[in-house]
Amino acid sequence: TLEQLRHADRLRTVGTLASGIAHELGTPLNVISMRAKMIATGEVPTDEAASNATIIAAQADRVTKIVRQLLDFARRRTPKRSDAELGDLAERAANLLSTLAKKSNVAIVVNRHDPVRAHVDAAQIEQALTNLVINAVHAMPKGGTVSIDVRRTRSAPPASEAERDCAVLEISDEGVGIAPEHLVRIFEPFFTTKGVGEGTGLGLSVTHGIAEDHEGWMTAKSTVGKGTTFMLYLPV
Numbered sequence: 001t002l003e004q005l006r007h008a009d010r011l012r013t014v015g016t017l018a019s020g021i022a023h024e025l026g027t028p029l030n031v032i033s034m035r036a037k038m039i040a041t042g043e044v045p046t047d048e049a050a051s052n053a054t055i056i057a058a059q060a061d062r063v064t065k066i067v068r069q070l071l072d073f074a075r076r077r078t079p080k081r082s083d084a085e086l087g088d089l090a091e092r093a094a095n096l097l098s099t100l101a102k103k104s105n106v107a108i109v110v111n112r113h114d115p116v117r118a119h120v121d122a123a124q125i126e127q128a129l130t131n132l133v134i135n136a137v138h139a140m141p142k143g144g145t146v147s148i149d150v151r152r153t154r155s156a157p158p159a160s161e162a163e164r165d166c167a168v169l170e171i172s173d174e175g176v177g178i179a180p181e182h183l184v185r186i187f188e189p190f191f192t193t194k195g196v197g198e199g200t201g202l203g204l205s206v207t208h209g210i211a212e213d214h215e216g217w218m219t220a221k222s223t224v225g226k227g228t229t230f231m232l233y234l235p236v
């Protein structure tokens, strides 16, 4: 039955997630354990103890960051909804990140094409927008513009024929873009192209989860070297 299929699907997802977590936490914990033992047994000369401790601290920070994001990911609480103007939420996310953006020579522009009121968890939508804008800023090391376009549209969710009235929040950047073979994987938990200690690969999973919890969905389009647009659809 469909229900059994869904269950099997969910178990597979949990399995993938569990092995991802084991791997992501196992690697830094291994480094911590090895370095600490080397210091303890005197295998490391005393003058190198400090630099080893620095490595241990960095790896411990990484574990902490992963655990924090995993909790966000697991929390998946039912949205606490109230009426909100999506343009206002976009402005708020933009204001929140303006200092960070300025440091990276990035301007965040909000374009309200239509007024769109929706019944949403404002904090969750702001978190989703924040994740997307931070990724956009990271994608533009030389600076540029991130636009958040807010409009009304009619669109069909993936794997459905039926169009529905929605709000769409489009977050566009002029950054490095995403290669097609990566684009199909970006919403997977732990998928990251960022270096060790920089990305956890959980941001877009959290964002995608927030869209789903609102009966919405997400898509992305990208051109390498030109930029990326993420679309967050919310039924209204």
Ligand code: ADP
Binding pocket: 135, 136, 139, 173, 175, 176, 177, 178, 182, 186, 191, 192, 193, 194, 198, 199, 200, 201, 202, 203, 204, 205, 228
């Ligand atoms: P993280 O940022 O920790 O890597 P995310 O889940 O937020 O995790 O993103 C996964 C990957 O998707 C990133 O590592 C990056 O390769 C790609 N990505 C996400 N947003 C963008 C963007 N705006 N431009 C280019 N690549 C992006």
